[in-house]
Amino acid sequence: MLRWSGSQQVTDRNRAEQHGLVVAFAFPARAPCHSEATHERWTGLAQRERGLCVPLKATKWKRDLRHSRKLQMQEPAQRNREQVQALVVGSGVTGSSFAFLLQHAGISDVICTEARGEVGGNLISRSKDGYLWEEGPNTFQPTPVILKLARDAGLESELVFADAKLPRYVYWEGVLHALPSSPADLITGRFRLLSNAGKARAALGALGFVGAPKRVARQAGPEPSEDDDLADESVEEFVTRHLGREVFLKIIDPFVSGVYAGDPSKLSMAAAFKRVYALEQLGGTRGILEGALIRLQQRRRERQRWAAENLPKVKAGALGSFREGLQQLPLTVATRLGPERMRTRYALRQIEYNGAKRGKRRYTARFETPDGERVIETDALILTIPAHAASPLLQGLGVSGSELLQEIDFPPVYSVTLAYPKFAARFPLNGFGNLIPRSAGIRTLGMVWSSSLFPERAPPDMNMVLSYIGGARDPGIRECTPDEVAALVDADMRRVLLRADAPSPQVLGVRLWPRAIPQYNRGHLRRLEACNQGLQGFPGLFLGGNYLSGVSFGDCVQWAYDNVPRVLTFLQETA
Ligand SMILES: Cc1cc2nc3c(=O)[nH]c(=O)nc-3n(C[C@H](O)[C@H](O)[C@H](O)COP(=O)(O)OP(=O)(O)OC[C@H]3O[C@@H](n4cnc5c(N)ncnc54)[C@H](O)[C@@H]3O)c2cc1C
Numbered sequence: 001m002l003r004w005s006g007s008q009q010v011t012d013r014n015r016a017e018q019h020g021l022v023v024a025f026a027f028p029a030r031a032p033c034h035s036e037a038t039h040e041r042w043t044g045l046a047q048r049e050r051g052l053c054v055p056l057k058a059t060k061w062k063r064d065l066r067h068s069r070k071l072q073m074q075e076p077a078q079r080n081r082e083q084v085q086a087l088v089v090g091s092g093v094t095g096s097s098f099a100f101l102l103q104h105a106g107i108s109d110v111i112c113t114e115a116r117g118e119v120g121g122n123l124i125s126r127s128k129d130g131y132l133w134e135e136g137p138n139t140f141q142p143t144p145v146i147l148k149l150a151r152d153a154g155l156e157s158e159l160v161f162a163d164a165k166l167p168r169y170v171y172w173e174g175v176l177h178a179l180p181s182s183p184a185d186l187i188t189g190r191f192r193l194l195s196n197a198g199k200a201r202a203a204l205g206a207l208g209f210v211g212a213p214k215r216v217a218r219q220a221g222p223e224p225s226e227d228d229d230l231a232d233e234s235v236e237e238f239v240t241r242h243l244g245r246e247v248f249l250k251i252i253d254p255f256v257s258g259v260y261a262g263d264p265s266k267l268s269m270a271a272a273f274k275r276v277y278a279l280e281q282l283g284g285t286r287g288i289l290e291g292a293l294i295r296l297q298q299r300r301r302e303r304q305r306w307a308a309e310n311l312p313k314v315k316a317g318a319l320g321s322f323r324e325g326l327q328q329l330p331l332t333v334a335t336r337l338g339p340e341r342m343r344t345r346y347a348l349r350q351i352e353y354n355g356a357k358r359g360k361r362r363y364t365a366r367f368e369t370p371d372g373e374r375v376i377e378t379d380a381l382i383l384t385i386p387a388h389a390a391s392p393l394l395q396g397l398g399v400s401g402s403e404l405l406q407e408i409d410f411p412p413v414y415s416v417t418l419a420y421p422k423f424a425a426r427f428p429l430n431g432f433g434n435l436i437p438r439s440a441g442i443r444t445l446g447m448v449w450s451s452s453l454f455p456e457r458a459p460p461d462m463n464m465v466l467s468y469i470g471g472a473r474d475p476g477i478r479e480c481t482p483d484e485v486a487a488l489v490d491a492d493m494r495r496v497l498l499r500a501d502a503p504s505p506q507v508l509g510v511r512l513w514p515r516a517i518p519q520y521n522r523g524h525l526r527r528l529e530a531c532n533q534g535l536q537g538f539p540g541l542f543l544g545g546n547y548l549s550g551v552s553f554g555d556c557v558q559w560a561y562d563n564v565p566r567v568l569t570f571l572q573e574t575a
Pocket residue numbers: 089090091092093094095113114115116120121122123135136137138139140141346347348349384385386389413415468513516517544545546547550551552553554556
């Protein structure tokens with residue numbers, strides 16, 4: 001019998017309601033820059049130098065101000081039509097980062113909307129009874145862009161990092177094997193997950209002495225076909241070709257489950273792991289080792305370019321979060337924007353394109369809210385909602401190719417957080433966690449030993465473990481109830497981590513993500529390209545989100561950082 005803490009259904013109301021629905025006045029919190037001098041005063045020279053800040057014409061922001069004042073004087077019923085320069089739809093890590101960066105660059109006339117009652121999208125952090133746990137993503141890799149965003153948002157002192165030396169394990173035939181922390185460790189005798197033959201095959205393949213020849217980049221015809229998609233090499237094919245079957249089965253297969261909850265025989269290497277895929281072309285040999293060494297040097301140079309920013313120092317390999325969990329980022333952005341600029345329970349239902357008519361905003365967005373329909377007209381529209389939510393809206397607008405976004409699979413995943421007394425574990429849980437290859441016959445995909453990552457996440461005598469279960473190879477998980485899933489994970493933990501006499505767990509959080517992570521399956525890049533072509537006829541409309549940028553937290557922030565200048569340029573050119 002599992003003990004539910006009763007908190008798994010608690011929705012942290014205090015925090016959510018802080019950002020609840022507030023009918024807004026479109027009063028700009030800060031006027032956008034209208035001259036070079038004031039531009040510098042508002043935003044700082046450094047931002048302008050990085051191209052993140054664009055001076056806007058005085059007439060335009062005065063028009064916005066007049067409009068805002070007019071809105072304030074209107075009766076509530078008349079307030080259901082507003083105008084803004086930029087509208088960001090979706091408040092996940094992509095949307096909230098984007099809205100923040102726009103505001104930070106001087107565009108104060110921005111609104112971010114969210115269909116749900118709280119901000120954050122996949123980022124859901126909960127706390128109760130001395131525990132703090134995640135119900136979506138658990139950590140991020142602290143890239144310079146994330147560190148900079150955290151600092152600019154005032155969250156630098158809230159950053160927390162796990163010890164970079166914490167080992168990651170793979171469960172294989174009843175034993176937890178620590179993964180090597182460097183490529184050299186792969187071939188040492190201490191690393192027993194791979195056989196000597198497996199190690200030799202991986203080393204020779206990486207050097208380019210064995211394995212099929214380099215693949216020539218695929219040239220899809222004007223009408224891409226299913227054959228083109230089959231020619232799109234899968235993760236399984238690529239890894240087996242380069243490093244051998246054993247590395248694939250014992251390391252890459254569980255890793256892919258851990259990152260994508262995906263099926264490596266379907267995932268496209270070029271789309272899902274584009275940086276690793278590129279290594280093959282980067283080096284002169286058939287293997288990927290030479291490309292990896294070149295890439296290492298490139299990364300060193302990239303890091304040096306960030307040195308002037310004086311970002312927080314982080315050890316290589318350390319994973320990060322915020323003191324109050326990952327959701328602290330969007331919650332902070334919501335506070336920075338204010339409730340009139342961050343709107344929850346605002347579900348986008350329809351988009352209209354008005355063209356470039358004088359005195360008229362380009363897009364009209366219609367929202368369903370608890371107070372009925374609300375309309376926002378905007379010059380730049382940035383959709384950061386999932387592909388399956390964006391597709392019907394774009395089809396309604398007439399964007400050709402957008403129907404292909406419906407083909408992107410988002411399989412279900414349950415996240416399950418259980419706590420046990422420390423004495424119930426077979427050994428001290430000092431590590432990041434463990435992955436489980438699909439061939440092991442264990443349904444859980446992986447276990448994150450959350451209480452050993454960051455301080456004060458659990459009472460000192462308790463282990464707290466976050467498990468993920470389901471994914472592309474186990475879609476039937478969506479038919480299970482939360483009780484059944486908690487029991488399944490508890491049984492798997494008894495096989496992998498716990499003593500036979502371990503007491504029942506305290507069940508902290510069990511959440512079904514019916515459509516969790518987009519699968520970059522074969523043909524993914526073709527689908528995106530077709531949609532991108534269709535967007536050409538819709539200036540000012542930008543698509544973002546984890547089906548485009550890469551699925552990790554860091555990929556989403558990087559996308560926002562890279563694309564804010566495009567929106568700023570658009571606004572400047574059309575002002
Ligand atoms: C269970 C799980 C575990 C993960 N673990 C990790 C991890 O440990 N590390 C890592 O780096 N990444 C992890 N990821 C991936 C990462 O969390 C996501 O890729 C990322 O959070 C996606 O952010 P997003 O803003 O693009 O999309 P989302 O978070 O999906 O945000 C989109 C938002 O749009 C809103 N929306 C949808 N339709 C509308 C509409 N019509 N109108 C208005 N709003 C709308 C949604 O409610 C949602 O809030 C995990 C993902 C999941 C699901």
